[in-house]
Amino acid sequence: xxxxxxxxxxxxxxxxxxxxxxxxxxxxxxxxxxxxxxxxxxxxxxxxxxxxxxxxxxxxxxxxxxxxxxxxxxxxxxxxxxxxxxxxxxxxxxxxxxxxxxxxxxxxxxxxxxxxxxxxxxxxxxxxxxxxxxxxxxxxxxxxxxxxxxxxxxxxxxxxxxxxxxxxxxxxxxxxxxxxxxxxxxxxxxxxxxxxxxxxxxxxxxxxxxxxxxxxxxxxxxxxxxxxxxxxxxxxxxxxxxxxxxxxxxxxxxxxxxxxxxxxxxxxxxxxxxxxxxxxxxxxxxxxxxxxxxxxxxxxxxxxxxxxxxxxxxxxxxxxxxxxxxxxxxxxxxxxxxxxxxxxxxxxxxxxxxxxxxxxxxxxxxxxxxxxxxxxxxxxxxxxxxxxxxxxxxxxxxxxxxxxxxxxxxxxxxxxxxxxxxxxxxxxxxxxxxxx
Ligand SMILES: Cc1cc2nc3c(=O)[nH]c(=O)nc-3n(C[C@H](O)[C@H](O)[C@H](O)COP(=O)(O)OP(=O)(O)OC[C@H]3O[C@@H](n4cnc5c(N)ncnc54)[C@H](O)[C@@H]3O)c2cc1C
Numbered sequence: 171x172x173x174x175x176x177x178x179x180x181x182x183x184x185x186x187x188x189x190x191x192x193x194x195x196x197x198x199x200x201x202x203x204x205x206x207x208x209x210x211x212x213x214x215x216x217x218x219x220x221x222x223x224x225x226x227x228x229x230x231x232x233x234x235x236x237x238x239x240x241x242x243x244x245x246x247x248x249x250x251x252x253x254x255x256x257x258x259x260x261x262x263x264x265x266x267x268x269x270x271x272x273x274x275x276x277x278x279x280x281x282x283x284x285x286x287x288x289x290x291x292x293x294x295x296x297x298x299x300x301x302x303x304x305x306x307x308x309x310x311x312x313x314x315x316x317x318x319x320x321x322x323x324x325x326x327x328x329x330x331x332x333x334x335x336x337x338x339x340x341x342x343x344x345x346x347x348x349x350x351x352x353x354x355x356x357x358x359x360x361x362x363x364x365x366x367x368x369x370x371x372x373x374x375x376x377x378x379x380x381x382x383x384x385x386x387x388x389x390x391x392x393x394x395x396x397x398x399x400x401x402x403x404x405x406x407x408x409x410x411x412x413x414x415x416x417x418x419x420x421x422x423x424x425x426x427x428x429x430x431x432x433x434x435x436x437x438x439x440x441x442x443x444x445x446x447x448x449x450x451x452x453x454x455x456x457x458x459x460x461x462x463x464x465x466x467x468x469x470x471x472x473x474x475x476x477x478x479x480x481x482x483x484x485x486x487x488x489x490x491x492x493x494x495x496x497x498x499x500x501x502x503x504x505x506x507x508x509x510x511x512x513x514x515x516x517x518x519x520x521x522x523x524x525x526x527x528x529x530x531x532x533x534x535x536x537x538x539x540x541x542x543x544x545x546x547x548x549x550x551x552x553x554x555x556x557x558x559x560x561x562x563x564x565x566x567x568x569x570x571x572x573x574x575x576x577x578x579x580x581x582x583x584x585x586x587x588x589x590x591x592x593x594x595x596x597x598x599x600x601x602x603x604x605x606x
Contacts, residue, residue, distance in 0.1 A: 185465025186333030188486030220554030222268035359401025457508030
C-alpha cells in the first residue's frame with residue numbers, strides 16, 4: 171500500500187477480519203496486522219445461527235457451504251443426573267437456512283475469513299506484531315509495528331480498530347478491563363478421535379453436560395475428520411488451585427460426568443491438554459477518539475452458549491458501520507465510533523444472564539415443562555438473537571422457578587457491581603508440541 175491506509179486493524183481473528191472486510195467493502199483503504207502466521211490454532215469452534223447475517227454481508231456463506239465443517243442444527247443439555255433435555259432445534263423456531271450453522275476448526279475458519287478480507291481489498295500482513303498505538307492530542311493516529319526481522323516502523327491511519335483478542339492491546343494500555351466477579355472460570359480441553367457421535371441431524375449438535383457434583387460442565391463439539399472437541403469449564407479455584415496436572419484434573423472430571431465417560435470410552439485422544447483461564451471481562455468503554463475495540467479485545471463472555479464468535483462478528487460489523495459513517499462525515503470522535511456500544515452491551519447482558527442462571531442451577535427442562543410456550547423465545551436466545559427486547563419475556567418465567575426468598579440474579583449494569591480486579595491476563599497454555 172503506497173499511501174497511508176484509512177483504517178488499521180490490529181489482529182486477524184474473526185472480529186478483525188469482519189471489521190476490515192466491511193470497511194474495505196465501502197471503498198476505504200484498510201491495512202490489517204496479524205502477529206501470527208495463519209493457519210494458527212484457536213479455541214472457539216461452535217458457531218451459533220445468528221452469525222449467518224454477518225457472514226452473509228462478508229460474502230462467506232457460499233464458501234462455508236463448500237467446506238467439510240460439521241453442520242450444526244441444535245444444542246442439547248445433559249443435567250447433573252445424566253438426564254438429556256430434548257434438543258433445541260433452531261429450525262423448528264426459525265425455518266430459514268440461517269438455522270443451520272457450523273462446528274468449525276478455527277485454524278481453517280479464521281484463515282478463510284482473513285483470505286476473504288484480502289479478496290475484498292484488505293491488505294493483511296501476517297507475522298507482524300503491533301507493539302503500540304500512537305496517540306497525538308488524545309487521538310489515535312496510527313501504530314508502531316514490529317516486523318519479523320525485529321525492525322520497527324510506523325503506519326498512520328485515520329482510525330485504529332483493536333481486534334487483538336484477549337491480549338487486549340488498548341484495554342491494557344488504558345487499564346479498561348473489568349473482570350466479571352461471578353464468571354471467574356477456567357477450562358481444560360482436548361481432542362478425541364472416534365468418540366461417540368449422534369446420527370442424523372443430531373450429529374452436529376453441541377452438547378452441554380453438567381458434572382455430577384454440579385461444579386462444572388463439559389462441552390462436546392463434533393468436528394470434521396472424526397474429531398470431537400471435549401472440554402470442561404469450572405470455577406478457576408476448583409479447577410486449578412492445588413490441581414496442577416491438567417491431564418489428571420481432566421480425567422477426574424470425566425469420572426464425574428458419566429455421559430462424557432461413555433462418549434470417549436472407545437476413543438483415542440489425539441492432542442495434549444489445553445488450558446485457559448477464561449474469566450469473563452468487559453472494557454469500561456468501547457471507543458476513544460480515532461479508535462474502537464471489537465471482539466475479545468472489548469469483552470469476553472463465558473463460552474457456555476458458544477457466543478464468542480457471534481459477538482466478535484457482531485461487534486466487528488457494528489464498529490465497521492460506525493467507522494465508515496465517521497470517515498464519510500469526517501468525524502472519528504469517541505462518540506461516533508462508540509455509538510453502538512451501549513446497545514451491544516444490553517444484548518451481551520442477555521446472554522450473560524442466561525449464563526449466570528445456568529450456574530445458579532436453572533433447568534431448561536423445568537422451564538419448558540412449566541412454560542412450553544417459551545420454547546421459541548429460549549431458542550431465540552440460544553441462537554444469539556440477543557438484540558431485541560422481545561426476548562426479555564423469559565426472565566419473569568425463570569424467576570418464578572426460584573425458591574421462595576431467593577434474590578434476583580445480577581445484571582451486568584444492575585445488582586452486583588463489577589469490580590476492578592488484578593488478575594493476570596487470560597493465558598492459553600498449549601500442550602507440548604502443539605502449534606500456537
Ligand atoms: C475455552 C473457550 C471455549 C470457547 N468456545 C467457543 C465456542 O464454542 N464458540 C464461540 O463462538 N466462541 C467460543 N469461545 C470464544 C472465542 O474463542 C472468541 O470469542 C473469539 O475467538 C474472539 O474472536 P476475536 O477475533 O475477537 O479474537 P481472536 O480470535 O483471539 O483473534 C485475535 C487475533 O489478534 C492477534 N493479535 C493479538 N495481539 C496482536 C498484536 N499486538 N499485533 C498483531 N496481532 C495481534 C492474535 O494473534 C489473534 O489472531 C471460546 C473461548 C474459550 C476461552
